[in-house]
Amino acid sequence: MSCSWREIFFASSAFGNFGTEMSIQPVVRYWGFLLAKLLAGAVLLVPLLSLLNHLIAPGTPFLHVSTKWFGFDLLYTSMVGLWFLMASGILYLCIWDQRYRCRVCLRRLRMPIETGSWSLMLQLGRPRIEYICPYGHGKLNVEELQILGRENPEWTEQRDMWEELLAGKGPDSRK
């Protein structure tokens, strides 16, 4: 059984809801953006922990919490608790923001509209919230009711919106 590196790459990118026909560049850009956000968060959080250790518990190794002070000193324990909450919040925001970004151009998805209906499920499908990219690269369907735990939103890539709108007008009218 042979598998090309391209197939492996796109199988691993299914987590980001990319279509199989996509080129590699948007996939790298999408995950690179998340990495950049996480690095920016680390740039804020690492010095903060170092400063906290320097002020209250000097001699603590880099990126460690002092076992001598943590759990025994109220101020140090509270500050480390706050730092941990902040780190969790930043991580959550990075991932939450990433879910609602266009997979092609990384702009925030806009115009959420409700589609589907429970009473007309066979005709309209299950209730979902649909977001679109303002530049028409695609749409994201987020299930309204997450029955089976957290479900991955479904990204549908579209052809260029402007190309479709002007499709009937001939190639010369677009220039």
Ligand SMILES: [Zn+2]
């Ligand atoms: Zn876009």
